[in-house]
Amino acid sequence: MLKQFNHTNYHSICDKLAADDPDLAGIISAHGYPPLWSRPNTFETLVHIILEQQVSLASALSALNKMRERVQEITPARVLLLTDEEFKACYFSRQKTTYTKYLAEAILSGQINLAELEQLPDDVIRTKLTALKGIGNWTADVYLMFVLQHADIFPIGDLAAVNALKRVKGLSKEASREDVMAVAERWAPYKTIASMLLWHYYLASPKSSPKERTL
Structure with missing residues (x-):
């Protein structure tokens, strides 16, 4: 399985996720592809x-x-x-x-x-x-996702990603960590790219809070 992603395969992975998940397809349809957020290893x-x-x-x-x-x-x-x-x-x-x-x-x-x-x-x-x-x-999740570009990370401690998932999937605000991870696991081995789609959706939402934005 693909361990990392880059500019060459990023959009194709987004398309694969969208083909398997209508909710992620809806994000791309409404907002386009998310930026490929990356940072140097310093x-x-x-x-x-x-x-x-x-x-x-x-x-x-x-x-x-x-x-x-x-x-x-x-x-x-x-x-x-x-x-x-x-x-x-x-x-x-x-x-x-x-x-x-x-x-x-x-x-x-x-x-x-x-x-x-x-x-x-x-x-x-x-x-x-x-x-x-x-x-x-x-912090380790953000490093793995944005610096090393490892493809299969879902940042369960990130409020923006978790809240976006709950909205997109119609989960209650009280949904447990286990409920959230059960949904995220369906996106393996590309949970990082799914998370970027969720952040993309979240940042476009008028309900998003600056303190929950972690990119």
């Missing part, structure tokens, strides 16, 4: 994803840009030169300051090697990432 990207935890995309990007202005290039070594006050001036919370410093130290010490992760299976990558302070399953 320390800066992981800092960006950490910043996006539980806040709006705009807030996270504002903090990232503020840090970039201060250090020019967001690298582990440069970030560790910043004081807590300088982090605060870049709109980093105390918690996210701690997480960012920990990640920088982990990379510099060799505890984590981002390039090596590209060759590993999903479960090993998840274990390595979630061993780091401040990185949970949602």
